[in-house]
Amino acid sequence: MNTDSSLLAQAREWQVLLHSGRATAADHLAAKAWRERSPAHEQAAREVDRLWALLGQVQPPATVQPVAAQAPQPPRRRRALRWSVPLRERRTVAAGPVAAPGRLAGLVRRRGDGAG
Structure with missing residues (x-):
């Protein structure tokens, strides 16, 4: 039928x-x-x-054991996304605070040399 x-x-x-x-x-x-x-x-x-x-x-399919039980790694970000200021501008900005104490020390030494 x-x-x-x-x-x-x-x-x-x-x-x-x-x-x-x-x-x-x-x-x-x-x-x-x-x-x-x-x-x-x-x-x-x-x-x-x-x-x-x-x-x-029907036999259920055999379970497959993972080769190495590792915790999943978070996706890696590209390095370019980590910085908000482009590299060329970053060097200029970073040089300002580092160079300022050196410039200040030079001014203090000049005044000290002339006064003493």
Whole structure:
């Protein structure tokens, strides 16, 4: 007997719902009523029942063990994104505070040399 594909799809939906752990008592009663609606419904439900039973006999795939259990590393950022000031400007800005004490010391020495 050739079962209508739409009835098989409905039977699969009932099967999944009833085995999902979310089905209520009303769902079970509705599934039973759906099966009893016609011989074609019952046939579709039996075909899905057989398939479900066969799936229970299939061996689950073997789990693959990772080669080395390492924590995932965060993505590396490109160095160019770390600086808000381009390199050429950064050297000029950085030289200012470093050069200022040297200039100040030169001024103090000059005044000291002339005073003493």
